[in-house]
Amino acid sequence: MANHKQALKRHRQSEKARARNMQVKSRIRTAVKKALTTKDEQAFRAAESIIMHAATKGVIPKNRASRKVSRLARRLHASA
Numbered sequence: 001m002a003n004h005k006q007a008l009k010r011h012r013q014s015e016k017a018r019a020r021n022m023q024v025k026s027r028i029r030t031a032v033k034k035a036l037t038t039k040d041e042q043a044f045r046a047a048e049s050i051i052m053h054a055a056t057k058g059v060i061p062k063n064r065a066s067r068k069v070s071r072l073a074r075r076l077h078a079s080a
Contacts, residue, residue, distance in 0.1 A: 024050075024059045032072055044076055 002008055031047035048069050055065030 021059050024054050024057070028054055028060075028068075032068070035072060036075065039076060044072065047072060 002011055028047075028051055031043070031050045035043040035047040051060075051065045051068050051072075054060050055062045060068075
């Protein structure tokens with residue numbers, strides 16, 4: 001464990017960010033599952049919005065977000 005004041009602060013900040021990022025990622029997984037189970041256009045739009053918002057905030061990389069949305073759309077429209 002760090003002893004310097006700034007290192008302790010960075011540790012606190014990184015723990016907060018980690019918790020926040022885990023919440024966002026969990027929200028993404030839940031939205032994707034809901035979109036796949038309901039096969040609803042509204043649920044797809046909500047999932048897409050959550051994924052792209054996470055990319056905007058830096059929780060996940062932009063390319064990963066685009067890939068997730070693309071694959072989700074492909075799975076939904078293939079089964080429709």
